[in-house]
Amino acid sequence: MPNRSGLAEKYRSRIEDITDNMVIAMPMSKGVPIMLQRGEVFFGRLVEDCVAYEFTTSLIAKQLQPLPAWIITLPYDVKKIQQRAFVRIDTALPVQIAEIIDGKVVEDKIINAVTKDISGGGVQIAINRHWHIGTNLLITVNYPEIGPVTLRSQVIRVQQPQPDREVFWVGIKFLEINEKDRGNIIKFIFKRQLEQRRKGLE
Incomplete structure (x- = not known):
């Protein structure tokens, strides 16, 4: 996702839950929550068994309880990097x-x-x-x-x-x-x- 200079930056997170949407731990930078506007689109990368997958999603809402998290749309345009097109x-x-x-x-x-x-x-x-x-x-x-x-x-x-x-x-x-x-x-x-x-x- 872009920073204030318009350059892409990477932040770590983890999947907490999947229902009609996906819940991920709120990304942090040096202990400070990453600011993102509702509806803003960003790209994610999931590593599974040493294989990476990229996908597109957008922010629906933020929550603080029980843990700070982002509620995001289900991933789309899922691609296995340089290999298969789908997870x-x-x-x-x-x-x-x-x-x-x-x-x-x-x-x-x-x-x-x-x-x-x-x-x-x-x-x-x-x-x-x-x-x-x-x-x-x-x-x-x-x-x-x-x-x-x-x-x-x-x-x-x-x-x-x-x-x-x-x-x-x-x-x-x-x-x-x-x-x-x-x-x-x-x-x-x-x-x-x-x-x-x-x-x-x-």
Whole structure:
């Protein structure tokens, strides 16, 4: 965020809570709270497992109790620096998959699978089926607190971690997703990361 000279400055904080918005510890400089106007946009950086993610947000309000904090909007324009475009987290969620052939969904051959990891831009699943890169799919991911989200998608990566086992890790990219669904997924990911971080401190 800019200082009085208009130059960008960096301040440390931490995520305290995630609900409809995000609560972060009030940034300080030499023990003095950073002054920011309501509605002002700023950039954040989150480091998770030695990987950095950048995002955009804005200040909604400030609070002093129970701890000095800022209430900010949920992050958007989340980017993994110089790598993936979205934050990714390992988690197992049920998925239903149907192939799309010649533009038509093959509804009589639904396949059940489980995610290996998820992001706002796609999922990776573990499955005993091999698809070619470029295969179009209609997938339904059942997200806790969000519900099922059905999206047209495409296979972009296939790995076989153990050559002697017919189990594949399939990377799937969302082709069509509205910003509301993407925002809900990213919110779920940030909330799950916060829960995992808190468990690690117990």
